[in-house]
Amino acid sequence: QVNLLQSGAALVKPGASVKLSCKASGYTFTDYYIHWVKQSHGKSLEWIGYINPNSGYTNYNEKFKSKATLTVDKSTNTAYMELSRLTSEDSATYYCTRRGIRGTPLGDYWGQGVMVTVSS
Amino acid sequence: DIQMTQSPSFLSASVGDRVTINCKASQNINRYLNWYQQKLGEAPKLLIYNANSLQTGIPSRFSGSGSGTDFTLTISSLQPEDVATYFCLQHNSWPWTFGGGTKLELK
Numbered sequence: 001q002v003n004l005l006q007s008g009a010a011l012v013k014p015g016a017s018v019k020l021s022c023k024a025s026g027y028t029f030t031d032y033y034i035h036w037v038k039q040s041h042g043k044s045l046e047w048i049g050y051i052n053p054n055s056g057y058t059n060y061n062e063k064f065k066s067k068a069t070l071t072v073d074k075s076t077n078t079a080y081m082e083l084s085r086l087t088s089e090d091s092a093t094y095y096c097t098r099r100g101i102r103g104t105p106l107g108d109y110w111g112q113g114v115m116v117t118v119s120s
Numbered sequence: 121d122i123q124m125t126q127s128p129s130f131l132s133a134s135v136g137d138r139v140t141i142n143c144k145a146s147q148n149i150n151r152y153l154n155w156y157q158q159k160l161g162e163a164p165k166l167l168i169y170n171a172n173s174l175q176t177g178i179p180s181r182f183s184g185s186g187s188g189t190d191f192t193l194t195i196s197s198l199q200p201e202d203v204a205t206y207f208c209l210q211h212n213s214w215p216w217t218f219g220g221g222t223k224l225e226l227k
Contacts, residue, residue: 037164045164045207045218061215095163105154105169106211108176113163 002026004096006111012086013120022079022096022111029072030054032098034079035106036070039113040092050099051079086118122146122210126219134227139195141222143208148188152212155184155193158221159204167206168193200226 007021022034036048049060051070058070067090069082083090093113099106123146133139143153151171156164166175168184171191181196195202203226208219 044220045209047209047216047218059214063215097163105166105173105175106209106216107154107156107164107166110163110165 002109004098004109004111006094006096006114009115009117011117011119014087014118016086017082017084018086018116019080019082020094020096020114020116022081024077024079024098029074029077031102032100032104034070034072035097035099036068036081037095037097038064038092039095048081048094052101053079054101083116086116088118091116091118121215122149122213122217124208124210124217124219126206126208126222128222129220131222131224132227133198133224135198135200137198139198139202139224141193141206141224143186143191143193143219145189145191145210145212149210149212151187152210153184153186153191154209154211155182156207156209157202157204158207164207198224198226 003025005023010018012018030053033050033052035050038046048064048068051058053072071080093115095113096111097107125144127142153171155168157167158164167178167182171186172184183194185192206222210217
């Protein structure tokens, strides 16, 4: 069955970076774009961007262009998002989800989410 | 960026009620609108895509309608398990944007 397994919660210091992972299983990794979504505590959702696992092509929300870097490792079916120069504004839960390259809708499967806390 | 305005922000209804949630886009998004349900402590779940297509496995009491700038999610007969926050998402133009959410509780 399809599963997107995200790495565990992270406590990081202001100014540091963190790399979140999203390991896909149960489907052909290169058939689906991986998207990342931010949810600040108790608030709405923000679309960060996506990566094409086959080509490595990325498309970012301008708001996150200097904050997030999306990569993949096809050998392990894992997508990564690195967040840099962290501030308290980056404290949130981050989700990975998928959208079919052939047009299936965004979000039929989601990771469980990973909470990032930025604190000294 | 396209702004998505959801209403109401909070909704209280009884089991069996017909519930409607609205989403208004700041510009034409055709039918590129999805609806998600998020229960407390869980990831969002896709309910409706492209305005009115029911995702596989979602109960038929959920339906979506609309096009252009105005969209509606309808729950025909509210069930206790429908208590959640509902979000719309436009995927017509980059960056994709979500509505602010509607928190649905039981009266």
